[in-house]
Amino acid sequence: MSALPPVNINRLLTTLDQLLRIDSPTGDTSAMEQDITRRLSSFGWKVSQTHRGNVLAQSGDDPKRVIAAHLDTLGAMVQFIREDGRLEVTPLGTWSARFAEGGRATVKTRQGPIRASLLPLLSSGHAWNEAVDTQPVAWSQLSARLDRPTASREETLALGVQPGDIVCIDPVPEFDDSGYITSRFLDNKAGIACVLEMLHLLQENKLTPEQPVLLAFTNAEEIGLGAGTALPRSIEELISVDIAPVARNQASREDCATLGYKDALGPHSRTLLDRLDNMATDHEIEFVRDVFRYYHSDCSSTLTAGYDASTALVGFGTDSTHGYERTHQKSLTAVTQMLIGYVLSN
Numbered sequence: 001m002s003a004l005p006p007v008n009i010n011r012l013l014t015t016l017d018q019l020l021r022i023d024s025p026t027g028d029t030s031a032m033e034q035d036i037t038r039r040l041s042s043f044g045w046k047v048s049q050t051h052r053g054n055v056l057a058q059s060g061d062d063p064k065r066v067i068a069a070h071l072d073t074l075g076a077m078v079q080f081i082r083e084d085g086r087l088e089v090t091p092l093g094t095w096s097a098r099f100a101e102g103g104r105a106t107v108k109t110r111q112g113p114i115r116a117s118l119l120p121l122l123s124s125g126h127a128w129n130e131a132v133d134t135q136p137v138a139w140s141q142l143s144a145r146l147d148r149p150t151a152s153r154e155e156t157l158a159l160g161v162q163p164g165d166i167v168c169i170d171p172v173p174e175f176d177d178s179g180y181i182t183s184r185f186l187d188n189k190a191g192i193a194c195v196l197e198m199l200h201l202l203q204e205n206k207l208t209p210e211q212p213v214l215l216a217f218t219n220a221e222e223i224g225l226g227a228g229t230a231l232p233r234s235i236e237e238l239i240s241v242d243i244a245p246v247a248r249n250q251a252s253r254e255d256c257a258t259l260g261y262k263d264a265l266g267p268h269s270r271t272l273l274d275r276l277d278n279m280a281t282d283h284e285i286e287f288v289r290d291v292f293r294y295y296h297s298d299c300s301s302t303l304t305a306g307y308d309a310s311t312a313l314v315g316f317g318t319d320s321t322h323g324y325e326r327t328h329q330k331s332l333t334a335v336t337q338m339l340i341g342y343v344l345s346n
Contacts, residue, residue: 005205016332052229065212066215067343069240069242070221076090078161100139100169187318209343210344238309242297254317254330256330257317259313260290316332
């Protein structure tokens, strides 16, 4: 058994930092699609894009194996312009308003971007006293305060703001010397960084996948329309690279990879998971097994769309998923090793 090439963690983290700084909330992913397409062009794989904008890359003809990683993130949208000129917003994807509170954001209008802050309706203790601690947590309890002189609906409309405008929340990434990475939207920019690092390792070590592989970078996974809208019907197995929630009732850890055996839809393929388990064990890749009850992925969307394919989830362990997320470079290294071990296996 040949040893796997070592992961270039500095390159992987540089890639992740660059990806995090590209806004790509569900419904506004074109900048990310263009960046991924540009990056893929240097690897010699056949690159294409579906009508919905999903980016595909394949190493050879008629691929049966798929690695999917979604490029869309959480975000928000302008729902309504209030009489005081502030904005009601509705979430894009499923996430709690408590993690949006206090976030800096960009409202993308037809007249250009406008910076804003997402604030609770009662945002000042000096004005509302203890009521700031008892107001409910809900998107209806938030408003976007624009960094423009506006105090009325008419003045905000004059700025070019309209219902349906996308609101991109700042990721606020931080890379710590301890190896921890903290940011919004590691889901799933970290997964994409691992896939791109796999491609770098294949290229610089002159390695070819054992079987043709299709990479699917999907753009609406956060609303359930992931790989199920992007793939040829001839595929036989799919691995979704995605976040693995770390919590006191989960087995996932921030310092290793996760094999997900079940999500909200149901169990994944025992045969494919056993192959990944054996491969990772043979290569001494550290991983844990976990089961997710309230979790959907590109696996779920593929199976829901009726594909006759085996599925498995490979995740990077992350604390506070869909919040201010944190993982460790050890987890990203292990996931990358898992991916390159998979494509080089029979």
